[in-house]
Amino acid sequence: MNKINTVAVVGGTHGNEFSGIYLLRKWKKNAQLISRSSFATQMVFANPKAHEENKRYIDCDLNRQFLLADLDDQDLANYEQSRAKAINNQLGPKGNAKTDLIIDLHNTTSNMGPSLILLQSDDFNRKMGAYVKSCMPSAVVVFEDQVPVEEHFFLSSISPNGVIVEIGPQPQSVIRQDVLDWMEEMTRHILDYIELHNTNALPQLPASYEAFKYTETLKLPEDENGERAGMVHKNIQDNDFKPLHSGDPIFTLFDGKEVCWEGDYEAYPHFINEAAYYDNNLAMSLGRKLLIEL
């Protein structure tokens, strides 16, 4: 892994996830907080118009617009599709990006605590997870490496190294101090890690650590007309990253019946009952727990 020369810290990719937006305001006044000696850091406010309207997005989810084919398709021209092209021009272009690493700051309404989502599991990222967890024991590391980085549709996939800082629980359009503090701390550790990597000064890291790997997404129950017919079971609510076994109740239908999970592995739900996922009637993501060895 070569030296990281250019880093972008991105906030407000979703206009109603306030922590990153308010941290950008703070860092604009105190740029030294996110500066390090061995690389250049820039800040990007990704979706200012959605924030002005206090919404996740104006026309479509900005953080789903970064497939290479979509960036190349000039007919995709609504507000977020246009912002995606502008940001790709500023930080990319994807595939040959001038930015080596993007840190994209997000909030979730789910009880995920301070989570670091890594889009690939190479040595650099595995060590980043180890470093962040060693500095911040409450941190959770999730690998969404089910496809190569360049096949992801996330903003942070513009750069060859992209990470998502995902902190919750925080309702949309709210600033919680605990969540803001976690986001600032995790971002600081990531920047420190890059600096230590660049200067060959990494401390001894633990030989292994616990992490999660995305497996699948579950939908909310629907009736025969496609109407929402149930909700996340109260036993699951807020239990992000707690184990789920076959036969455990997972949904409660509005008529009172319970639906049990029938999977054949020990699953770890996360993004449980995330508000933004209702648009697509999604209930949660599932993952497997794994031991990352360095």
Add this chain to the structure above:
Amino acid sequence: MNKINTVAVVGGTHGNEFSGIYLLRKWKKNAQLISRSSFATQMVFANPKAHEENKRYIDCDLNRQFLLADLDDQDLANYEQSRAKAINNQLGPKGNAKTDLIIDLHNTTSNMGPSLILLQSDDFNRKMGAYVKSCMPSAVVVFEDQVPVEEHFFLSSISPNGVIVEIGPQPQSVIRQDVLDWMEEMTRHILDYIELHNTNALPQLPASYEAFKYTETLKLPEDENGERAGMVHKNIQDNDFKPLHSGDPIFTLFDGKEVCWEGDYEAYPHFINEAAYYDNNLAMSLGRKLLIEL
């Protein structure tokens, strides 16, 4: 207090507070759940257009449009102002209402648990609070009786007896089962109370109970340009209905400084960091604790 002959159960006054909206759907299929022998119950979906757009409101907050002067002002004609007039026609008119009691169902992002907000403290309401608390020990009773009912701007002030069922914490645009269950249970106890009142069958109630009385609303800190300059202190977050004393930190400024509360009474914050209050840069409501004696 005379017999209650007509009750309206209202949901969706705010389009992104989902519990009441989903309970209305359930009760439309099972009207017997909210029917009692001694009075007629009707259901009202107050702001369907805001719900379609997954927003609190289209043009302005519907639950602030029920002052008598505003209902009479035909120049107030945006969507919610028009809905207010239509609902006043359906359930009122305020001052001479055909509906004896309105139960308006709300969610908050604040950690208020199952709260019953009463707009007056007459014998009927004081006993309602006692009955609900005796059936549901986790319930909190708040009197917002700082003005007479007819001077309130809330929807439920159309009727001479109006109550607000306010349940949280629930992010906007989410259905939590625990919150839905609390709302259904509290509504059931209120309807049972009315039935018992009407039939002179009230059980022995406790001689006294703890409740809260609204005193004032605090704003989020602003700088000299009127920009938001801070957030609710992490010590206060989620501590709705816990005591606050002079000198306790209440806000954290974005530059890290703490702001302490300087009031001269033991205050009980609620609606702490409610998402919807950011529109007006409000941080929380304060109340006093009081003992209600029957």
